[in-house]
Amino acid sequence: MPRPIEALIHVPAIAHNLARARHLAPDSKVWAVVKANAYGHGIANTFEAVRSADGIALLDFAEAKLLRELGWRGPILLLEGCFEPRDLELCSRLKLWHTVHCEQQIDWLAMHKTHEPHRVFLKLNSGMNRLGFGPQAFRAAWTRLNALPQVDEISLMTHFSDADAQRLGQCGIAEQLSVFEKVAADLPGERSLSNSAATLRHNSRVRSDWVRAGIMTYGGVPDFPEHDQAFWDLRPAMTLRSKIIAVQHLQPGDTVGYGSSFTAERPMRIGVVACGYADGYPRHCPSGTPVLVDGKRSGTVGRVSMDMLAVDLSGLPQTGFGSEVTLWGQGPKGALLSIDEVALAGKTIGYELMCALAPRVPVTVQHAD
Numbered sequence: 001m002p003r004p005i006e007a008l009i010h011v012p013a014i015a016h017n018l019a020r021a022r023h024l025a026p027d028s029k030v031w032a033v034v035k036a037n038a039y040g041h042g043i044a045n046t047f048e049a050v051r052s053a054d055g056i057a058l059l060d061f062a063e064a065k066l067l068r069e070l071g072w073r074g075p076i077l078l079l080e081g082c083f084e085p086r087d088l089e090l091c092s093r094l095k096l097w098h099t100v101h102c103e104q105q106i107d108w109l110a111m112h113k114t115h116e117p118h119r120v121f122l123k124l125n126s127g128m129n130r131l132g133f134g135p136q137a138f139r140a141a142w143t144r145l146n147a148l149p150q151v152d153e154i155s156l157m158t159h160f161s162d163a164d165a166q167r168l169g170q171c172g173i174a175e176q177l178s179v180f181e182k183v184a185a186d187l188p189g190e191r192s193l194s195n196s197a198a199t200l201r202h203n204s205r206v207r208s209d210w211v212r213a214g215i216m217t218y219g220g221v222p223d224f225p226e227h228d229q230a231f232w233d234l235r236p237a238m239t240l241r242s243k244i245i246a247v248q249h250l251q252p253g254d255t256v257g258y259g260s261s262f263t264a265e266r267p268m269r270i271g272v273v274a275c276g277y278a279d280g281y282p283r284h285c286p287s288g289t290p291v292l293v294d295g296k297r298s299g300t301v302g303r304v305s306m307d308m309l310a311v312d313l314s315g316l317p318q319t320g321f322g323s324e325v326t327l328w329g330q331g332p333k334g335a336l337l338s339i340d341e342v343a344l345a346g347k348t349i350g351y352e353l354m355c356a357l358a359p360r361v362p363v364t365v366q367h368a369d
């Protein structure tokens with residue numbers, strides 16, 4: 001028998017979550033963001049659901065090529081644009097729309113020989129200071145692009161740093177939104193502003209022809225724990241599950257795992273699960289991190305090791321050797337454990353856990369609920 005760990009990818013959950021994005025932003029088109037191999041879910045695994053989006057956004061040329069090979073003819077947007085001049089040839093060949101965020105990318109376009117002009121998304125740095133032209137340089141960049149025969153359509157985009165939370169007592173996007181609105185006011189072209197958090201929290205405030213639905217596509221909640229999956233009506237697209245492969249009976253004073261970080265205070269039964277940090281489970285999750293054993297909530301015990309972790313079986317007399325353990329996602333009997341909750345315990349975010357699913361974990365794609 002193979003090691004019992006596996007990841008399930010729930011295609012209907014992704015379709016549901018994209019429908020939620022559409023419902024929340026009824027006047028916008030929806031980019032499904034599938035960078036980082038669809039946030040760890042797999043581009044090919046998720047394609048059947050992702051194709052319900054209006055466009056697909058990512059940043060890796062190999063992933064863009066894969067989407068074309070899968071038969072996607074719709075828009076593809078490269079969120080970081082080109083990394084070197086010859087990338088433009090691939091953009092021409094695969095018909096990729098690309099972000100333009102710096103002068104070098106305009107220089108390359110100006111030298112590029114193409115039969116068909118390109119659609120570009122000109123990026124404003126409205127305050128996050130990651131990618132984009134600053135407010136002073138933005139209009140000159142637009143004018144330069146607009147004069148190039150290599151470019152036929154210029155859309156405008158920016159990215160919010162704090163759409164998931166308040167910032168300086170404001171709603172989180174107020175300052176950046178006003179910078180964008182001022183700079184872009186009379187420029188023509190479609191707009192793309194909102195990520196998942198802005199789509200969920202601020203859609204009434206933002207006019208965005210295209211929203212960029214990343215984490216919400218996979219059922220992750222960008223503003224957890226303020227809100228949860230039920231609040232936003234999102235469904236988890238990834239389940240990580242395994243089984244108990246050994247049971248230990250502890251006496252008071254007995255310890256568990258490396259570093260003996262957990263000491264039993266009473267007699268207890270623990271299960272050893274075939275899942276560790278080499279599978280993508282976060283090593284920093286402390287004792288008490290939530291898990292489901294046969295669909296019932298329990299917690300981890302002691303340190304996470306490379307291939308195993310332990311869970312408390314106290315109060316779960318029906319469980320034992322061979323019991324199913326859900327590390328996150330959809331458990332048996334309708335039970336749910338949100339990846340955001342596990343991430344919070346490990347002082348990280350659901351995004352990181354999804355992306356860190358290890359290649360050694362076998363993946364099963366579920367096409368029906």
Ligand SMILES: *Cc1c(COP(=O)(O)O)cnc(C)c1O
Binds near residue numbers: 212215
């Ligand atoms: C990753 C990314 C997104 C998606 O963000 P989520 O928080 O996952 O919705 C949107 N826009 C850009 C530019 C990105 O890099």
